[in-house]
Amino acid sequence: MERYTNIHSHVFSGGCVPDYFLKTILPKRFHAYADEIMWILRSERVRSALEVWAEWRGPARLLRRNSKLLRIIQFLRVGAQNTQEEVFLCMKQAYAALGPNTRFVALTLNMDHMDVQSSSHARIEDQLAEIERVRAHYPDTFLPFVCADPRHKQGNDLRDWVKEKVERRAFMGIKLYPAIGYFPFDTGLDALYAWAEQNAVPIMTHCTRQGTFYTGSMAQVLPDPKPAGLHSTAPEMADIHARIKRFMNNDLTWDHSNYGCNIFLHPQNYEPVLRKYPRLKLCFAHFGGDDELLNKAQELRTRKLDDTNWHVEVKRIMGLYANVYTDISYTLHNPKVYTQLAGLIDGPLGERILFGTDCFMTLKEAPEADLLKRCMGGLGMDRFNRIAARNTDTYLRSQHFEPAKTTVLTWTRSTPTLNTPEP
């Protein structure tokens, strides 16, 4: 029997989320009331009442159109769990049909630099310490990725920090989330890429125009229209700089930080990196997004933000570099994408398309079990087996982790290794 892996999931609980996180979900005019709204929505009764209300015909139509409120409700419902372990168990329940051995790649997210405001949420080290405890409890099915952010640590510091975690197999790969305020070609990531390429350590990066973003002013993270890159002579840098300049000169994008995804996450930003590290194992999550896949990103084109179709761009880059992958997480919620996805899986890129759902972010679209069914039915079991078992294993395989091996739940307690002497 195949052993399946969901390559893209999140388990962070409400405590990991900064106070200003709600800004990434709320329309800008409500940002000033984010704390109050969060306070109201923390109540389970309020959330239930809103959901009942959302089931009514009129309001439901209204809510589903922008789905902001439902997204907040669903997010808080799962995020209100005490621990990340409980969030993980919520997700695991939905995969009963695939057997108890189904594995989950949990992507951590460093939210400490999402804004300059102060917030007393769990720091990244707290999130990772807790994640390690979950991995200790479910070592064979819980495979976390450690998030890297050049504002947290840089260069060799960052590399060593990640290396220590990956080498002892506490984490299986690296997660990048540039939308929270950095470019993937940041020089601070250079040493990390070099080590990751050398060790075939998988990197997952968010790549759609939607999602969590830097909530502060764009001027704080984009001080210069020509940010330095780890490969400054790469020909793509001219295009990238021109796009950043256009973005900075556009009042709409400059004043609304939610448009930051367009500039920080653009697939072309990875080309200088891949030119320098062509064997880097990089996965563009979401396959550009369902809107791009169905070529529906009209809104952005009319605003003259960027005319590129990210789905096409991801496919182009996959064609150039053999270790570039993509996953269908979040995109899979849209039933219209399956015909196209099936063709792509059968095509030359098929071995590098991975199954993932983006749980629990997808809860606003459908329950996790329904998404799973929808995906298996939409693609057929043969294709599903390829993207959820074989392809994911190839992607996860590195110098430090062999997905074919099982991690057994037995303890080997070593002799004391602390430097301090025993009394």
Added chain:
Amino acid sequence: MSTAAIDNPYFDAIISLVMVYAFLSILVSVLLEAWNKRTKERGVFLQKVIFRLLDDPLNRNYGYAIYQHPIINKMRKDGDSYPHYIPAEGFANALIDTLAEQALTVHYIDGPDNTYTKDERGRQTPLAERLQEGVRLMNDSEFKRLLTNFIDRNKVALNTVPSEAEKLRLDLDKLKLELGHWYDDFMDRSTGEFKNNQRGKLQLLGLAVAVMLNVDSLHLARVFLLDKDLRDRMVERAEATSDAIVASKDTSEAALRVAVLRKLTALDTGKVKRTQADTVLMRALAVVFDDSTVVREKQQSDSLLAVLDQWQLPMGWSCTEAPLSWVQKEWCACESVPPTPRKEILLKYFTARNERSLKQAVLWFFGVLITGFSLSLGAPFWFDALVKLINIRRSGLKPKTTDQRNA
């Protein structure tokens, strides 16, 4: 009624009014407590305070970490709530464990038969050693400095070890005690902060109770002046309340509330048939108290309203009394209540008040506003005021303040 040194109708009317305020303030306190329980506010506040106390941006938010610790996590009733209270010892143990865990690492090493096995390094080292190592591994920060000082202060001489470098050993029990004191001190300061946060709610609730019970202070004062029987009844209850407060050994607000309520319930239960004057409030309370977590508060508010009903004070909503008497009868949907038999002077006053006029409306508005403001001062304030007034009334006895009684 006891013999009074001061027998002045104005003074007695003031005492009666203060008695009403003291009594309704109890109701406001009970409502605030019920509201806090329903919104789990105390727990959320405590969590915020601990997150703030233990947040080290250069390392971790140890507040989050200790809330994950089984000692604290198991205190939560559900995913939506946080414990209202964390004992100092539990706090110290959870913090020490969390810091010590920083010295542990789990490796997943190659095992037999194509497996990985877990290898936890450092677990066998004594807790005190792990704690020191965990703190040593932290990035330099003010919080690390604080912890290092805590550890250094709680090292004791170990004479059995001959080596010069190993003369000091960390005394975990002493450290726990000091961490507990540090936590308690911080919590004491935070209690003041919590009370400040509550002030706004107290004002809102005070005003809500004043409106829902239609308590017009100006009207009450006037009636107390005009109605000797009512005034005497209220002074009698004020004296009983004052005695209950003075006799109470526990001077916390909750204990005083229980003592006063017990005394007044014993005085008044079963004397007068309950009316429907407090219907509006009762309906509102039914919503507030529709929760199993506020059973005690529900019982207390029921007793309070029962006692209040028996006092037959000129308050509550009725079609025959202002301000409802000012509107057209057809608009008024409530059942008509037969007017209470009153003395001529009172009848005159009530008749004038029940006539619609701008003056009466303005007076009613300010009367309710004064009540709302007075109730927001809180029960302890009115208990103190009542004790002082009763002491003055009783032959000028030197009044005792709460602080003096505490001492």
